[in-house]
Amino acid sequence: MSESVPVHCPACRREHLYAAPSYPCACGAPVAPPLDPRGAPTAVAHRVWEEQWVTVRCASCGRRGQWPTPELGCPCGTVLRVPVAKRPTPPVERPAFHSVTIRTAVDAVTAAALYLHRLGHRDIRRADQRPPSGIGLAARGILAQVDPTVRPASVRDVECLWLTAMTDSSTCVYFSLAGYTEDARTRADTLGVPLFVLDRTGIPRPVNSPADQLDESGAG
Incomplete structure (x- = not known):
């Protein structure tokens, strides 16, 4: 209680x-x-x-x-x-991240899966429900969307991922090669959706506060 x-x-x-x-x-x-x-x-x-x-x-x-x-x-x-307290999350020590060079959409998915594994998720699989764009990954308690296209992710992309995760009682995270529109980043901040950009070396870079927090704390 x-x-x-x-x-x-x-x-x-x-x-x-x-x-x-x-x-x-x-x-x-x-x-x-x-x-x-x-x-x-x-x-x-x-x-x-x-x-x-x-x-x-x-x-x-x-x-x-x-x-x-x-x-x-x-x-x-x-x-x-009633206001909710913001409790600091202690950093979690994790092994070094071994990335893959991204040349194809499969490489992007592999990079995202490796990163989720580094955060502590061990049961990574293809998501049961296919997202409107990109490729969905799932693990216990988390739903990820990987967008390997050259189009920045939109507000609709972020909202669809968040709603799907809510339905599954899971948290969510978005990986994009081309980044995000300004409206999508603003909406993600409001909804608490971590946003990462995958560079060509395969390293996910956090681009908003929820992503920074996830990168620091991992899966627990």
């Missing part, structure tokens, strides 16, 4: 004691978003889909998942969004 924190309603000044509900991870362990006792709650004026989810890491298996954003209904009628 998560720790209770005091929550002050900005509308009526009432004070509540709130504990975030826990949900079962795919490994079976209960997971609850860590609350920020020093953060100020915000009133929910209107709902935006991506703001209703928060990325939380399971302490038992290290899997990252999307969980409902903590909210509290005050008797005055105000719905309060």
